[in-house]
Amino acid sequence: MIGRTSMLLESNLKLKALGYNGDLSKARSFFDSMPERNIVSWTTMLALFSTHATVSEAWHLFNAMPLHDLVSWNIMLAAYAFNGHLKEARSFFGSMPCWDVVSWNSMLSGIIKHGSLNDALQWFGIMSVRNLVSTNALLNAFSQAGHFAEAKNLYSTMPEHDIVSHNAMLAAYGHTGDVEEARCVFYSMSYCDLATWTILLSLYAQNGHLVEAKCMFDSMPQQDIVSTTAMMAAYAQNGHLKDAVDIFNGMHYLTLVSWNSMLDGYAQNGYLKEAKILFQIMPMRNLVSWNVMLAAHAGNLDDSTRFFGGMQARDTVSWNVLMAANTYNGHFVEAISLHMEMKMEGCDPDDATFISLFFSCSHLGDVICGLKYFVSMLIDYNFHATKQHYHCMVDLLARSGFLHEACTMIEEMPFMPIVDDWICLLGSCRSYNVPELGAYSGIRGSRSYNVPELGAYSGIRGIELNVDSLPRANRENARFNTLSQKKKDVRRTSSGRASAGAVESIPPSHNSEAQLADMNSSPSSLQVVDHSPSQASGRWQPQMIPSSGEREGLHDWQARKYQGPDEAFLCHGPKCYRETFFVMVATYLGVPSPA
Template sequence: MKSLTTKLKLLRPVLTSLCSYSSTDQTLLLNEFTRFCYQRDLPKALRVMDTLQSHGLWADSATYSELIKCCMSHRAVHEGNLVRRHLYFNGHQPMLFLANVLINMYVKFNLLTDAHNVFDEMPLRNVVSWTTMISAYSKSKQQQKALELLVSMLREGVRPNVYTYSSVLRSCEEMSDVRMLHCGIIKEGLESDVFVRSALIDVFAKLGEPEDALSVFDEMVTGDAIVWNSIIGGFAQNSKNDEALKLFKRMKRAGFTAEQATLTSVLRACTGLTLLELGMQAHVHIVKYDQDLILNNALVDMYCKCGSLDDARRVFNGMKERDVITWSTMISGLAQNGYSQEALELFESMKASGTKPNYITIVGVLFACSHAGLLEDGWYYFRSMKKLYGIDPVREHYGCMIDLLGKAGKLDDAVKLLNEMECEPDAVTWRTLLGACRVQGNMVLAEYAAKKVIELDPDDAGTYTVLSNIYANSQKWDSVEEIRTRMRDRGIKKEPGCSWIEVNKNIHAFIIGDESHPLIVEVKEKLKQLIDRMIGIGYVPETNFVLQDLEGEQMEDSLRHHSEKLALTFGLMTLPLGKVIRIRKNLRICGDCHVFFKLASKLENRSVVIRDPIRYHHFEDGKCSCGDYW
């Protein structure tokens, strides 16, 4: 009884107000409120809302929905809170639809606590309510919270829909969670949905399981480009470039048109395989997306990494819009291809354009300095990056400087900088010092650096090989044998030299010591003739690059069949005059092959481009773009 009396006292002011306010006035007030809401006049709408609240009146849900959308468009958080308080004033409970709109508003404002408070206050929640919250936590990388909500949703008997699963899947970071969700998807019969399949493929690829992604893709015939985009992108993302390109061909045969996302993945695959011809074919499809920034950036990257700088410059110069990725890609591409001065000039143009460099841009700038021996410039950019651009140096920046100092013969300064690093040197940093030591012939420091690499990366076959070669250079054959024994005991095998060349859209691989290529006999005979002609004009094989316990003719024979020499010879045999010979190599080019390629470019009047793991070498008329500084 007391409770009822209390409630009547609370309601008396409202009842009195309503009695003094005619139904006609109420209608006019509500109509005015509705008009201001739909006109998106936020200040006037809020003033009328205050009047409504003082008279205990509420408009319809659609009108409040417009008002909330107006708050969202103006990023008006305070005003959004006023609307929420009005809707819950004096025990009033908004409709389910409107509560969902409120949750969405707080999610858009990135106020997840407020969104969850509204969610918790709801007496009834539907699949939209749950999915909005699950999606919000997934996007904010709170995966565990998203999964907990999904479990609660199922316990309350609300069935997830395709949007629920596609939202939560994409932020999964544990394979066990993905497996669990996959089972739930199959149980709900949603595995055939385009968005769910696409999300499953994306997450399997992201977690490094492209084969599982392919299993999902192959479960049924797909009739949607979204799923094709996901599977092609997944394989390209995992550097399964051959498979990505095969899937692209399947997609084209199935009658699907390549979209921006697909073409970006195709370009990534062409870049990884250095397939210039196929990349140029993809460029034809991109013409209709002429000013798509992401695609143009991918094109610049592809042309740079395939060693076709003229094409890269053409795309870059034709772009109406450029971002920091565009500039950084072109600067790094020029530096890697041996055009360091042009890279630094482009950096100045970037600054003049008003584009602020990021840490990747500075890596490209320091790389340019390091590969051109620009010591003073390198020091200037390194020392000023924090002061001028607010960029703290990281391992990549230190690595470029250590490389620059080492090549300049400043090994003491390189070691000093390594010891001053703000982050702990990793195996890559020590490998950089190791490479500099080899160039300068400092075997003592090289041995120390190699041992540091092995401490950090005990299975690094390349460093064991370098250490073995250091001992071989010093004729320490017992130490060489000891290293080889350690490698055998750990099951570590030296990576054989391998070179690839594209001829008529087919990739031909040449591996040192391998006789499987169908034209290997003809290639070796042609190579012998070429070497004999070179010897006639003064070529002498530099046998110090054969770091094994061999003698005389054995050393020369080992050099004769380096994989890049075989690939070059095959290119001379099969590619027409005037066609640039492009070779990709898995190991760094040796000094003897560098001399050989310079002579071959002059003797055969051919342009040759070699891409090794470090940089590109453009050989023409007996010269190399690196200026013999690498």
């Protein structure tokens, strides 16, 4: 009996060794020749099939097993989920006799990889048992999808963290450029791996902290090809091309990422001739290599179009580069046509695609087309609008003469407006000869961003603001600004001199709830629903709430919208607060909503 058990154990170990070497045919032959098998033998072979064979082959082997335990059920579930067969995975999950945390995590990982983030959130919410692996999977999903506020909220509410949690959060801060927050996470870690050092090194480099990046590189306990390539890219991104070339030439082993990083360094710094030479001598290329060279040719539209036509394969980045080249050179109609060709080739757009489309529509004066694209971005593709998208839409509306709508958009966007938004509106007010709104935008821009030249540029001297011509949501600020301007004019007259463009700082208005209700009920402007915050339920919910830095400068009535969890900010699709405004703008202008 002991001899048989020993032989079976030895056979299982040999079967597992063959599987680790990736030789499925030899493993299958050995499995078939085994005189005796147990549940370990079957599950080992099933794991090999789920990794190296097709799902159907794994399913046939699963059905041939004399008995099943929870391990075999989980292996088959993971085979469905990880290979993108989510419908079959859900059905199989429902047929399982019982579940453990591995079962739930396998489904969650499959949905994150092949499904949508909303579906992953829903699955995470119904999981009866979770562990650190579950939360880390969702944290990584938030970070990779660009939902950095939700990632930060989840990270802060996690009862425990490990190296995976910390690295995911560092990667999120790398995308947002928040160096200080990344430092706090790094110095709070009890253990760092090589990935941690490399992520922070890249974060420093991307934000121009080249000295800190070099110190980080020199302090690393060990350096590998990834960290060395990251340091090379850091030099190239910050204009130190000679140092980047020195690292590149000193590397004993070059990966495709190393070649692409050096190629991108030449292209970014304007060395097109050297980039072409390097591209020709590269031992291998991928789509990234071709896209880098396409971007290098973007300044010359004929060259970029010719290079694009010679590419054997294209992805969304390729189309985006050519669209951006057309918009940069003033070929706006051609940029929109490229979007149609892109769709016909089966290539889905991303957020950068829509920026080129909004920019083109803005310069063509086609506000209806621009708003249709915006609604399509939100509903058809379930994208979330970024600050750059908002700025493009402000520019689109303002250039097309929808000045009050553009002003309301600036006031109501969930991000802090940038000074360029007010400058854009101010320029359009001058073009369309709307002095009252121009004066208001000049004062708002100069007061919020300490740019007194905006007040002078708006030509507010001698203008009596007609407050009733403004959107009601802007009238109270306008009254404060008008009163301040009158006081300033009196002081200027009495002193006999006028300080060019000096606009005094005016405290933000304090509106009562009754006044707010009256403002929001204006029939002359868009109806923007004021979502008051609900009480926190104690359960973590993903939100898109401006950071404390973005809340600085908001009026009290605006800041109150961001004081805690609010169902209006839950990003479960395009119907969250920040997109609702644009859907209303589209409706107001007669743009039909997509089916």
